Amino acid sequence: MKQLQKLKPASWDHRDSASNHLNTGFNFARKWKLIVLFTSFMALLPLFVMSLVEFGLTHRTIEDEVKSSISKLLNAAIVSISFSKDPGKTAMDYITLINSGEDNDIFVVNEDGTLLTTSFYYGNTGTPNAVNTSLFKEKAGIEKDLTPDKKPVMAGYARIPDSSLFFVLAKSEKGLIDLWFKPRFKLIGYLAVSIVLILLSIMGMATYLVGRIHSADRKRSEALHHAEHEKKLASIGRLASGVAHEINNPLAIINQKTGLIMDLFTLREDFSSDKRLISLAKDVLDTVKRCSTITQRLLDFARHMEPSIEPVDIWEVVKQVLAFLEKEADRRRITISIDNKDTIPNFECDKGSLQQIFLNLIENAFTAMEDGGQLSISIRLKKRDQISIMVSDNGRGIADEDIDKIFEPFYSSKNDHWGSGLGLSIIYGLIKEIGGDITVKSRLGKGSCFTVILPLKNSEASDGTK
Amino acid sequence: MQKQNAILTAAIKPSKNDAMETQVYHQLNMSEKCNVEVPSKILLVDDEKEFVQTLSERLRMRDMGTAVVYDGNSALAQIQRDEPEVMIIDLKMPGIDGMELLKQVKQTCPRIQVIVMTGHGSEQDKKKCMDLGAFSYMQKPVDINLLSESLKKAYKKIKAVE
Numbered sequence: 312m313k314q315l316q317k318l319k320p321a322s323w324d325h326r327d328s329a330s331n332h333l334n335t336g337f338n339f340a341r342k343w344k345l346i347v348l349f350t351s352f353m354a355l356l357p358l359f360v361m362s363l364v365e366f367g368l369t370h371r372t373i374e375d376e377v378k379s380s381i382s383k384l385l386n387a388a389i390v391s392i393s394f395s396k397d398p399g400k401t402a403m404d405y406i407t408l409i410n411s412g413e414d415n416d417i418f419v420v421n422e423d424g425t426l427l428t429t430s431f432y433y434g435n436t437g438t439p440n441a442v443n444t445s446l447f448k449e450k451a452g453i454e455k456d457l458t459p460d461k462k463p464v465m466a467g468y469a470r471i472p473d474s475s476l477f478f479v480l481a482k483s484e485k486g487l488i489d490l491w492f493k494p495r496f497k498l499i500g501y502l503a504v505s506i507v508l509i510l511l512s513i514m515g516m517a518t519y520l521v522g523r524i525h526s527a528d529r530k531r532s533e534a535l536h537h538a539e540h541e542k543k544l545a546s547i548g549r550l551a552s553g554v555a556h557e558i559n560n561p562l563a564i565i566n567q568k569t570g571l572i573m574d575l576f577t578l579r580e581d582f583s584s585d586k587r588l589i590s591l592a593k594d595v596l597d598t599v600k601r602c603s604t605i606t607q608r609l610l611d612f613a614r615h616m617e618p619s620i621e622p623v624d625i626w627e628v629v630k631q632v633l634a635f636l637e638k639e640a641d642r643r644r645i646t647i648s649i650d651n652k653d654t655i656p657n658f659e660c661d662k663g664s665l666q667q668i669f670l671n672l673i674e675n676a677f678t679a680m681e682d683g684g685q686l687s688i689s690i691r692l693k694k695r696d697q698i699s700i701m702v703s704d705n706g707r708g709i710a711d712e713d714i715d716k717i718f719e720p721f722y723s724s725k726n727d728h729w730g731s732g733l734g735l736s737i738i739y740g741l742i743k744e745i746g747g748d749i750t751v752k753s754r755l756g757k758g759s760c761f762t763v764i765l766p767l768k769n770s771e772a773s774d775g776t777k
Numbered sequence: 778m779q780k781q782n783a784i785l786t787a788a789i790k791p792s793k794n795d796a797m798e799t800q801v802y803h804q805l806n807m808s809e810k811c812n813v814e815v816p817s818k819i820l821l822v823d824d825e826k827e828f829v830q831t832l833s834e835r836l837r838m839r840d841m842g843t844a845v846v847y848d849g850n851s852a853l854a855q856i857q858r859d860e861p862e863v864m865i866i867d868l869k870m871p872g873i874d875g876m877e878l879l880k881q882v883k884q885t886c887p888r889i890q891v892i893v894m895t896g897h898g899s900e901q902d903k904k905k906c907m908d909l910g911a912f913s914y915m916q917k918p919v920d921i922n923l924l925s926e927s928l929k930k931a932y933k934k935i936k937a938v939e
Contacts, residue, residue: 552899559896559917560825566918567831574838603918610899 339525346517354509362502369495378453381467381480384409384417385451393472402471402478403428409480416464416481419471420444432458432481442466447477456481548740555609562602569595622657623665625690625698625765632669636677643682650689655698658767664741671738672702672761679706679759696767703760709753717751802842802861803833815925816932817842820861822852822878823894824870832865835921841928849873853881860886863912863931865924868895868902876905883910888938890931894919 388405395401402419406428409417418430424442426434433441446454451469458464463484468477573592633640633647640647676686689701709717718739742749746766753759802818819836823829824847833843844861846852849872852864864882868875879891893906896917903914912931915924 556897560828563896563917563919564825564828564831567828567835567921570921571831571835574835578838599918603916607916 339521342524343517343521346521347514350513350517351510354513355506358502358506358509365498366495377465377482378467381453381465381482382451382469384415385467385469385478385480388417388478389451389469389471392478398471405478418479418481420477420479422475422477427476430479430481432460432462432464432483434459442477442479444477455484547736551609555606558602559606562599562606566596566599566603569599620659620661623660623662624657625655625665625700626651628662628665629669629688629690629700632666632673635670636673639677640686643677643680643684645677645680645682645684645686648685648687650687653690653692655690655692656767658698658765660745660765664745668738668741668763669700669702671735672763675735676702676704676706676759676761679708680704681706693764698765698767700763700765701760702763703758705758708755708757708759709751710755714751714753718749802844802859803837814929814932815839815841816862816928816935818859818861818863819843819928820852820855820864821845822847822849822864822870822875823867824848825867829867832921832924836925836928839921839925849875849878852878856882856886856889861889862935863928864889864891865894866891868893868906869897876902876909879906879909879911888935890935892924892927892931894924 388402388409391405392398392401406417406419409415416431416433418433419427420442421427422444424440424444426436426438426441429435430441441459443456446456446466447468447470451467453465453467456464456466458481464481465484467480467482470477569592573589573596576589576592629649639645673686673688677684680686685705687701687703691699691701693699717735739749742763742765748764750762750764751759752762802820819841821829821833821836821843823832823845826847829845829847833845836843844855844859846855848870852866853873855861866875866878870878873881875893875895879893882889882891887910890912891910892913892915893911894915894917895902906914912934913927915927
């Protein structure tokens with residue numbers, strides 16, 4: 312049974328997760344069994360039929376051969392006896408000459424079946440009714456008979472001319488089967504080997520095909536999952552941009568009205584003495600600015616900007632972004648380590664998108680870390696014209712149940728109220744637009760590591776947006 | 778100080794014209810000599826009345842002359858009546874929308890500098906507007922100082938052409 316476990320196709324165990332996941336109800340093990348059974352049956356059936364027919368034919372041929380040898384022997388005996396001057400002596404000579412026991416049991420019986428000479432199968436001389444002579448209807452012939460020991464024999468008989476005696480030659484059927492079986496043995500072995508080979512190749516083929524179906528099914532389910540995710544993001548994006556647009560108008564009104572109030576305050580003495588009013592108006596303006604930052608981010612997330620493709624040095628982009636965040640890093644005593652051993656060739660990409668991706672990623676890392684944290688960035692050249700950029704922090708990390716959701720819009724784990732929860736979804740959208748990919752590994756309390764994979768060659772994804 | 782007080786008295790008492798579309802480019806300090814750096818004829822086109830009236834008032838306080846209309850058709854009529862130097866237009870409006878208005882203005886009176894100001898801005902819109910010959914493209918809510926700067930630049934451009 313353990314050997315069988317080893318032969319089990321890879322798709323066997325996966326079927327549950329695959330079928331449950333998509334509700335396809337496609338049972339790979341059952342398909343495999345069906346294919347193997349049906350194909351084996353169809354392949355082996357003609358083989359068996361042919362073998363059976365062949366067996367029958369050979370059996371008959373050998374039987375015929377044996378029969379003809381028996382009758383030849385008996386005929387020769389009868390002929391020589393009938394021409395002999397002393398038939399009795401000739402008969403005895405024959406018996407002593409031929410009789411070799413089991414294989415050629417030759418003896419003489421009278422009409423009553425009493426043995427006149429000793430027989431290997433039927434008994435000693437003088438045994439009465441040893442042979443059922445009622446079988447001997449003609450002058451000569453071959454009949455099948457059972458010995459007193461219940462052994463099946465082939466008994467050839469010939470009436471000795473001018474007497475009531477019979478010459479009988481008995482051959483055991485077992486000997487006959489041996490005669491028939493020995494040449495067949497090789498063929499039977501050959502048959503067995505070919506059956507095993509056919510079964511193995513059928514099983515191999517079925518395993519391969521079911522495996523292919525299984526992997527295709529998995530790919531399809533992944534693609535569906537991905538498309539679903541993409542669709543969800545796109546529809547949320549449309550909603551977000553709609554909301555952002557509609558909110559921008561009233562925000563503009565608040566902005567202008569408050570601005571007017573500020574104008575009046577600064578220009579008129581009555582109010583300028585009351586500093587509190589001005590600071591209140593300023594607060595309103597600041598809040599409007601905050602709202603507009605959020606709507607701007609929403610629009611950024613939803614935007615389908617035509618990327619301005621140009622050769623980009625990825626290090627330059629990262630350096631620019633880091634320069635932008637330098638002050639905050641200093642203030643919070645965050646150390647930034649950079650691994651730039653690989654030389655990365657310039658590649659065609661939208662610089663703005665890249666800046667936004669890294670700005671968001673590094674900002675996120677900053678938010679996740681306590682003061683004095685450690686951020687490390689490494690850029691590696693990967694095979695197949697890809698580069699991978701790793702941004703890892705030792706911040707608070709992401710819980711396992713949240714890790715699937717972090718690329719969705721409005722999902723925010725940040726504790727402060729400034730997070731709009733759009734950062735990572737924007738990154739995700741931008742990276743997909745470029746034709747790259749982003750993955751995340753994280754351990755709660757230990758830190759997170761975001762890996763961005765970017766294509767060095769312009770892929771279809773970015774061509775599509777042109 | 779005297780002058781400022783006069784401005785403010787006018788500003789605080791909303792004039793009749795503020796409540797409706799204005800057909801004359803108003804300036805709060807009509808009696809004073811015009812500020813040479815800012816345009817004296819600005820046409821504001823936006824269907825958000827509250828917004829555009831307040832903006833107009835604030836621009837007037839900054840020595841600019843403004844007129845307000847609420848849709849594209851009135852804007853075209855106003856241009857016929859008295860050609861402005863600079864226009865500030867919204868993109869999404871009933872009737873003739875901002876993009877169409879910009880196109881027509883640029884065809885008929887290419888001298889007029891148009892600043893597009895919208896809450897519905899995408900990068901494509903921006904590109905389209907700039908291609909159509911807009912002077913600049915601003916995202917609502919806009920900072921009044923930025924707008925003033927932009928207006929001054931637009932005015933400078935007009936003067937340079939003249």
